[in-house]
Amino acid sequence: MTGAVIVTDAGFAAEDWAGSSVPLGDGLPANAEAVDVAPADDVATLAGHLDRLSLIRVAFPSSADGRGFTLARRLRAMGYRGRLRAAGHVLADQYAMARRAGFDEVEIDADLAARQPWEQWRARADWQAHDYQARLRG
Amino acid sequence: MYAYTDFDRDFLAERNAQFRAQVERRIDGSLTEDEFKPLRLMNGLYLQLHAYMLRVAIPYGTLNAGQMRQLATIADRWDKGYGHFTTRQNIQYNWPELRDVPDMLDALGEVGMHAIQTSGNTIRNVTADHFAGAAAEEVADPRPVAELIRQWSTDHPEFQFLPRKFKVAVTGSAQDRAVTAAHDIGLRLVERDGEIGATVLVGGGLGRTPMIGKVLSDFVALPDLLPYLEAVVAVYNLLGRRDNKYKARIKITVHENGIEEIRRLVDEEYIIRRAAFNGADMQLFGKISADFAAPDFVHGAGDYAAQYADDPVFRSFVDTNTAPHRHKDYTILTVSLKAHGATPGDATSDQMRVLAELAESYGHDELRISHEQNVILPHLPKRHLRAVFDALSGAGLATANIGLASDIIACPGMDYCALATARSIPVAQEIATRFEELKLEYEVGPLKIKISGCINACGHHHVGHIGILGLDRAGVENYQITLGGDGGPDAIIGERAGPGFAYDEVVDAIERLVRAYLAIREGADETFLETYKRTGPAPFKATLYPASEKAHAA
Numbered sequence: 001m002t003g004a005v006i007v008t009d010a011g012f013a014a015e016d017w018a019g020s021s022v023p024l025g026d027g028l029p030a031n032a033e034a035v036d037v038a039p040a041d042d043v044a045t046l047a048g049h050l051d052r053l054s055l056i057r058v059a060f061p062s063s064a065d066g067r068g069f070t071l072a073r074r075l076r077a078m079g080y081r082g083r084l085r086a087a088g089h090v091l092a093d094q095y096a097m098a099r100r101a102g103f104d105e106v107e108i109d110a111d112l113a114a115r116q117p118w119e120q121w122r123a124r125a126d127w128q129a130h131d132y133q134a135r136l137r138g
Numbered sequence: 139m140y141a142y143t144d145f146d147r148d149f150l151a152e153r154n155a156q157f158r159a160q161v162e163r164r165i166d167g168s169l170t171e172d173e174f175k176p177l178r179l180m181n182g183l184y185l186q187l188h189a190y191m192l193r194v195a196i197p198y199g200t201l202n203a204g205q206m207r208q209l210a211t212i213a214d215r216w217d218k219g220y221g222h223f224t225t226r227q228n229i230q231y232n233w234p235e236l237r238d239v240p241d242m243l244d245a246l247g248e249v250g251m252h253a254i255q256t257s258g259n260t261i262r263n264v265t266a267d268h269f270a271g272a273a274a275e276e277v278a279d280p281r282p283v284a285e286l287i288r289q290w291s292t293d294h295p296e297f298q299f300l301p302r303k304f305k306v307a308v309t310g311s312a313q314d315r316a317v318t319a320a321h322d323i324g325l326r327l328v329e330r331d332g333e334i335g336a337t338v339l340v341g342g343g344l345g346r347t348p349m350i351g352k353v354l355s356d357f358v359a360l361p362d363l364l365p366y367l368e369a370v371v372a373v374y375n376l377l378g379r380r381d382n383k384y385k386a387r388i389k390i391t392v393h394e395n396g397i398e399e400i401r402r403l404v405d406e407e408y409i410i411r412r413a414a415f416n417g418a419d420m421q422l423f424g425k426i427s428a429d430f431a432a433p434d435f436v437h438g439a440g441d442y443a444a445q446y447a448d449d450p451v452f453r454s455f456v457d458t459n460t461a462p463h464r465h466k467d468y469t470i471l472t473v474s475l476k477a478h479g480a481t482p483g484d485a486t487s488d489q490m491r492v493l494a495e496l497a498e499s500y501g502h503d504e505l506r507i508s509h510e511q512n513v514i515l516p517h518l519p520k521r522h523l524r525a526v527f528d529a530l531s532g533a534g535l536a537t538a539n540i541g542l543a544s545d546i547i548a549c550p551g552m553d554y555c556a557l558a559t560a561r562s563i564p565v566a567q568e569i570a571t572r573f574e575e576l577k578l579e580y581e582v583g584p585l586k587i588k589i590s591g592c593i594n595a596c597g598h599h600h601v602g603h604i605g606i607l608g609l610d611r612a613g614v615e616n617y618q619i620t621l622g623g624d625g626g627p628d629a630i631i632g633e634r635a636g637p638g639f640a641y642d643e644v645v646d647a648i649e650r651l652v653r654a655y656l657a658i659r660e661g662a663d664e665t666f667l668e669t670y671k672r673t674g675p676a677p678f679k680a681t682l683y684p685a686s687e688k689a690h691a692a
Contacts, residue, residue, distance in 0.1 A: 069299070073296055077411075094299075100295035132292050135422065
């Protein structure tokens with residue numbers, strides 16, 4: 001597989017988003033359908049625009065940088081119901097965290113997909129099981 | 139005590155199975171050490187100077203006899219027959235083989251224990267007052283709150299990759315035996331208008347930049363506590379610095395942004411977080427609280443009064459090692475793991491079994507581990523105290539030195555730790571041995587000496603009445619002394635006394651400090667710390683550095 005790999009509960013797939021996306025840092029054009037969020041961005045500026053967005057990609061520059069998980073939670077709490085993607089250096093062992101934080105899918109590059117094949121992600125695809133948060137939130 | 143539910147057991151079994159697979163991938167080479175590192179750290183496995191080290195959580199310091207026996211079994215079977223109790227209510231095994239660690243975790247799981255989140259940049263083992271549920275003056279038992287936080291923080295999807303580690307401590311007493319002011323979040327349970335809630339402190343911590351926590355909120359009612367904590371950690375996750383690990387703790391975030399700005403951001407975030415909780419957490423809290431109901435206390439002190447009156451050795455032990463219990467016929471007994479000359483906090487598997495046996499036979503099946511690295515029998519009937527003393531004496535566990543000069547906190551230091559810059563265990567051993575030889579420590583009275591073998595301050599030296607920090611100066615160990623620190627409710631960071639001392643000078647220096655105190659105190663009732671507060675550092679510096687004082691005078 002070349003190019004980006006999209007990981008969902010169903011397995012690896014090729015990129016199926018055909019449109020373009022704009023970085024949030026530049027301000028949101030009126031016709032934008034997809035936006036790229038960097039870890040330091042303030043997602044509050046997306047309030048009022050969420051209904052017309054089809055895809056939000058939250059960047060993970062490093063697997064040790066967990067800001068994206070909180071950004072995902074915030075976006076969901078703000079009412080975003082569209083496609084939410086964690087993009088970048090996300091490890092298979094973090095897949096359950098990403099799903100629980102509100103992401104629908106993870107985008108990794110071909111190199112990472114080769115080093116961490118689907119079997120390693122599938123092992124954490126049961127993210128709804130054994131979840132303390134689900135218990136505490138009812 | 140909290141009893142694991144099926145949910146807890148299934149979670150732990152699944153988690154241990156994941157780690158077993160990860161260890162297999164490491165051993166067969168499909169994971170490099172670099173890739174394996176974050177995975178093992180999430181499960182408490184460190185690579186130290188000589189070997190792997192497994193840090194096992196003892197949440198809020200509470201154990202039953204079966205759990206203590208299992209810790210002994212693990213020490214015998216997979217380690218060298220002992221374990222080391224730490225300043226954060228963990229036990230460390232210093233010599234495990236990597237291939238054995240999954241079996242060790244399974245053995246822990248059998249008794250409802252784990253090593254999850256005892257390392258890594260995540261919310262660590264939640265600590266609490268070691269006299270919880272037993273202390274006479276307690277407002278509320280902190281353990282149900284701590285257990286609720288344990289469940290909330292365990293595997294929390296948002297907070298496994300924080301800017302830096304994050305430590306939470308809970309106390310339910312105004313005496314604050316949990317050092318809450320030196321934690322990223324400190325919770326002090328208080329009562330207001332008949333309702334229990336928490337005063338929330340934030341941004342405390344020791345390490346290279348010691349800071350006392352600041353009050354973020356006077357009162358958060360219990361039903362609002364998890365969303366409030368979640369708001370604090372979420373704000374920190376986004377705002378905390380990731381460019382410099384030495385500036386990444388929340389104490390720096392609070393220092394750089396100001397407590398008012400942090401409070402504004404937390405209050406804003408809290409609104410979102412509160413909406414995500416619907417009361418299910420409080421239903422769980424009700425069940426957890428029921429598990430922590432006090433045991434059925436039995437009235438009557440038996441022959442205790444006569445036993446106490448008749449034997450001065452027993453009386454001295456009782457006077458030094460017990461504290462007032464909420465029930466008049468009970469006492470709280472602290473068992474010292476600081477026999478003079480021994481490694482502070484170490485217990486052999488035989489000693490662990492003796493403690494388990496005593497807890498089961500006499501102490502309502504409860505044990506505690508204190509951040510001061512001792513073991514506590516929190517519910518001990520006075521009528522059994524003599525029998526317990528005799529059993530402890532036979533196991534080398536009857537040292538009567540709690541709160542005295544030889545009851546020293548010490549980190550593992552250069553004997554084990556990869557970060558250490560100096561030895562701390564031998565310094566503690568030599569100080570304790572010196573005071574034993576001098577027969578001075580009863581006369582000196584309450585004195586907290588705390589030793590860290592590097593700037594990370596695991597030995598809490600900043601809050602020692604006398605703190606000792608071991609550093610490396612051009613390849614030579616050098617020990618700085620701080621004075622006047624206090625880890626209690628009005629926590630204070632100690633002040634550095636002056637230039638450091640060589641390894642072979644430091645014990646003498648401590649003796650000089652103590653003798654200076656005895657010479658200037660206004661009576662036996664004035665403690666070392668009180669004298670220091672009254673006189674300031676001058677007389678203590680004079681005794682530490684006599685030559686330079688003369689130089690100044692000349």
